[in-house]
Amino acid sequence: MNEQRLARISGLIYLAVAVLALVASVPQQTLVVHGDPAATASNIVGSTWLFGGSIVAWVGVVIADAGVAITLYLLLAPTGRALSLAAATFRILYAAILGAIVLDMSSAFQLLTGRAEASGLDMLQRQAIALWSLERFSSSFLLALVVFGIHLVLLGSAFYRSGYVPRAIGALLVAAGAGYIVDSLAKFLAADYDGAIRAIFLAPAVVGEFGLIGWLLARGVDVGRAVAAATSVGSGVTATDPARGS
Numbered sequence: 001m002n003e004q005r006l007a008r009i010s011g012l013i014y015l016a017v018a019v020l021a022l023v024a025s026v027p028q029q030t031l032v033v034h035g036d037p038a039a040t041a042s043n044i045v046g047s048t049w050l051f052g053g054s055i056v057a058w059v060g061v062v063i064a065d066a067g068v069a070i071t072l073y074l075l076l077a078p079t080g081r082a083l084s085l086a087a088a089t090f091r092i093l094y095a096a097i098l099g100a101i102v103l104d105m106s107s108a109f110q111l112l113t114g115r116a117e118a119s120g121l122d123m124l125q126r127q128a129i130a131l132w133s134l135e136r137f138s139s140s141f142l143l144a145l146v147v148f149g150i151h152l153v154l155l156g157s158a159f160y161r162s163g164y165v166p167r168a169i170g171a172l173l174v175a176a177g178a179g180y181i182v183d184s185l186a187k188f189l190a191a192d193y194d195g196a197i198r199a200i201f202l203a204p205a206v207v208g209e210f211g212l213i214g215w216l217l218a219r220g221v222d223v224g225r226a227v228a229a230a231t232s233v234g235s236g237v238t239a240t241d242p243a244r245g246s
Contacts (some may be wrong), residue, residue, distance in 0.1 A: 152177030172208030
């Protein structure tokens, strides 16, 4: 499969990840009331299709993330196999962690809708266990995002060195990865962490990831620049490229 086809397939799958993740996260943000099991249970039981759909969407995210890890590796491997493999490994690890913690959402859903056997538990206990499962999902997801942040740092470095896309996109992906790591750890460790500072850390993620998606879909990759970049690295000569400001 040639580089342009791989680039566009990667862009499409990455776009699917972004859309599915957006859909999947909405019920978690709107239906779960932290510290209030009864209100959470009432919201979920009253919106079973919405919450059930979010679980399906998360499963889709897991599958798509694993898929884009593979296509991006195949795309970038010719420009640097070790770095590309490391990036793919961390994205697949992230997808595996996400797949495991989605089971917490599924367990909560089954408890609250009566789809799971819970002999000896009354309704209050089911609600409490369900909320605990959902809050564990949220905490675990923050740690999963640390792994995803490491992936983005590696992916951004791979794209920066490859010459496939403007170096600004690679640099933004590295910044996005660092932002994910800092933001997720801060939110995990500090309950009152939120607000404008989060936007500062996560802004590069929005610009970098959607910039990469847009570039791969609209422009593909510049194989000529990649060859020139590889040649310049191998010869110790720094190529000048006004279009990328280098």
